[in-house]
Amino acid sequence: MSTKILLDEDEIPRQWYNLAADLPTPMQPPLGPDGNPIRPEDLAPVFPMNLIEQEVSQERWIDIPEEVLEILYRWRPSPLRRAVHLEKFLGTPARIYYKDEGVSPPGSHKPNTAVAQAWYNKQFGIKKITTETGAGQWGSALAFACALLGLECKVYMVRISFDQKPFRKLMMNVWGATCVASPSPETQAGRDILAKMPDTPGSLGIAISEAIEEAVSDASGQTRYALGSVLNHVMLHQTIIGLEAKKQLSKAGEKKVDVVIGCAGGGSNFAGIAFPFVADKINGAQIEIYPVEPSSCPTLTRAPFTYDHGDVAKMTPLLPMYTLGHGFVSPPIHAGGLRYHGIAPLVSQAAVEGLLTPKAYGQLQCYQSALIWAKTEGFIPAPETSHAIAAAIDEANKAKEEGKEKVILFGWSGHGLMDLMGYANFMDGKLIDFPLPEEDLKASLKSLEGLPKAPVVKSGRW
Ligand SMILES: *Cc1c(COP(=O)(O)O)cnc(C)c1O
Numbered sequence: 001m002s003t004k005i006l007l008d009e010d011e012i013p014r015q016w017y018n019l020a021a022d023l024p025t026p027m028q029p030p031l032g033p034d035g036n037p038i039r040p041e042d043l044a045p046v047f048p049m050n051l052i053e054q055e056v057s058q059e060r061w062i063d064i065p066e067e068v069l070e071i072l073y074r075w076r077p078s079p080l081r082r083a084v085h086l087e088k089f090l091g092t093p094a095r096i097y098y099k100d101e102g103v104s105p106p107g108s109h110k111p112n113t114a115v116a117q118a119w120y121n122k123q124f125g126i127k128k129i130t131t132e133t134g135a136g137q138w139g140s141a142l143a144f145a146c147a148l149l150g151l152e153c154k155v156y157m158v159r160i161s162f163d164q165k166p167f168r169k170l171m172m173n174v175w176g177a178t179c180v181a182s183p184s185p186e187t188q189a190g191r192d193i194l195a196k197m198p199d200t201p202g203s204l205g206i207a208i209s210e211a212i213e214e215a216v217s218d219a220s221g222q223t224r225y226a227l228g229s230v231l232n233h234v235m236l237h238q239t240i241i242g243l244e245a246k247k248q249l250s251k252a253g254e255k256k257v258d259v260v261i262g263c264a265g266g267g268s269n270f271a272g273i274a275f276p277f278v279a280d281k282i283n284g285a286q287i288e289i290y291p292v293e294p295s296s297c298p299t300l301t302r303a304p305f306t307y308d309h310g311d312v313a314k315m316t317p318l319l320p321m322y323t324l325g326h327g328f329v330s331p332p333i334h335a336g337g338l339r340y341h342g343i344a345p346l347v348s349q350a351a352v353e354g355l356l357t358p359k360a361y362g363q364l365q366c367y368q369s370a371l372i373w374a375k376t377e378g379f380i381p382a383p384e385t386s387h388a389i390a391a392a393i394d395e396a397n398k399a400k401e402e403g404k405e406k407v408i409l410f411g412w413s414g415h416g417l418m419d420l421m422g423y424a425n426f427m428d429g430k431l432i433d434f435p436l437p438e439e440d441l442k443a444s445l446k447s448l449e450g451l452p453k454a455p456v457v458k459s460g461r462w
Pocket of ligand 1: 108109110137138228229230263264265266267268269270337338382384385413414415
C-alpha cells in the first residue's frame with residue numbers, strides 16, 4: 001500500500017470543470033449599481049475579456065492552455081497522500097486521504113489560478129497586474145505567476161499585515177513584485193483615507209479599492225486587476241485539484257469516496273477539491289460534502305443568501321451569495337484567509353441546493369487538530385487548513401464509533417511555515433474561541449439593508 005499516490009505529468013487533467021453547467025438551477029446574475037444585471041463589457045476596464053468570458057461561461061469543460069500546464073508541471077500533479085499515521089493514532093477504520101497543495105512554490109493552492117490569470121492577461125496584451133492581499137498568500141502567489149510570465153505585479157498589502165508579517169512581502173519582492181502598504185499615498189482612495197485616518201491599520205476593502213483604481217486609471221489600457229478567490233473563473237481554475245484527486249483515488253483502489261472536506265474562506269480551495277465530486281452527487285452518488293469555516297466568521301452556517309458587494313468600498317458588482325454583510329469586521333482569529341464576509345456565488349448556489357453540509361469550528365479545536373497532525377503525519381498545516389483537518393478527525397472518530405470503513409478526502413490548502421506566530425500564540429495559551437455573538441451578526445447584516453434580495457431558488461432534490 002502506498003501512502004503517496006502520484007500521477008505522471010502526462011496524466012494531468014487537460015480541462016477544468018465548470019460546475020455552472022450542471023447546477024440544477026441557473027446562477028443568478030451579478031448586478032450593477034443600478035440593480036440591473038451587469039454586462040460583460042462593464043467589467044472590461046477591470047479584467048481582460050478572455051477571463052470575463054470564462055466568468056460567464058456555461059461550458060462544462062474548458063481546455064487548460066498548454067503553456068499554463070507547462071508552468072503547473074513545476075509542482076503538479078500534486079501528491080494525494082494517505083494519513084496512515086493519523087489513522088493509527090485515532091484507531092479509526094476510516095481511510096483518510098488528503099490532496100497536498102502545500103508543494104507549490106508559494107506553498108498553497110493559490111498559484112493554480114494565479115498562473116492561469118496571469119497567462120490570460122498576457123494573452124490579452126496586458127503588461128501589469130494589480131491586486132490586494134491580506135496576510136500575503138494571494139499576493140505571493142500572483143507575484144510568483146507574474147515572475148514566470150514576465151508581467152509586472154503590484155500588490156497593495158493591508159498595512160497591519162505589512163508591518164507584522166514581513167516574510168510574505170519579502171517573497172513577493174524575491175519574485176520581483178512591488179508590494180506597498182495600504183492605504184498608500186499612490187492612489188486617490190488611499191490618499192483620502194490617509195488624510196482622514198493617518199494611523200489606520202488598513203483593510204482588505206481599502207486595498208481592493210486601491211488596486212482597482214490603479215488598474216482602471218492606467219491610460220495605456222495595459223493594466224488589469226486580479227482577484228484570488230470568490231469569482232467563477234477562480235473556482236474553475238482550482239478544479240484541477242479535485243480532478244487529479246479523483247484519478248489518484250481510483251489509482252489507490254478506492255471505488256467511492258464517502259466524505260469530501262475543504263476549508264472555506266472565499267471558497268476557492270474548497271471548490272477545487274469538491275466541485276468534481278459535487279458533479280457526481282448531482283448525478284446520484286452518495287457523498288457528504290463539507291465546507292468548513294471558522295465559528296467567528298460563520299458565512300455559510302449562519303448568514304443569509306442574498307445580493308452583496310464583494311468589498312467594503314462597494315466597488316464590485318452585487319453578487320448572489322451567503323454573506324455576513326460587506327461591513328463585516330472579523331474578530332482577529334489567526335486563519336487570515338478565512339475572514340472574508342462572503343463566499344463564492346458557485347459555492348453559495350451549491351449550498352442553497354442542499355448539495356453541501358457546511359460546518360463551523362472554533363480555532364482552539366483547529367489548532368489542537370493541527371498539533372495532532374504535526375506530531376503524527378509530520379507536516380505543519382496552514383491555520384486555514386487546520387479547519388479541514390479538525391473536521392476530518394471528527395469524521396474519522398465518527399467512523400470509529402459506527403465501526404464503518406469510510407473513505408475521507410480533504411483538501412490540504414497549504415503549509416503553515418509562514419504562520420508560526422499563530423501556533424506560538426496557541427501554545428502560549430493566548431488564543432480563545434470567539435463564536436460570532438448574535439448581536440455582532442445582526443449589526444453586520446445591517447450593511448445589507450437597501451440592497452436587492454437574491455431569491456432562494458432550488459430544485460428540492462437534496
Ligand atoms: C487563501 C487561503 C485559504 C482560503 O481561501 P479560499 O479561497 O477559501 O480557498 C485557505 N487556505 C490557504 C492555505 C490559503 O492560502
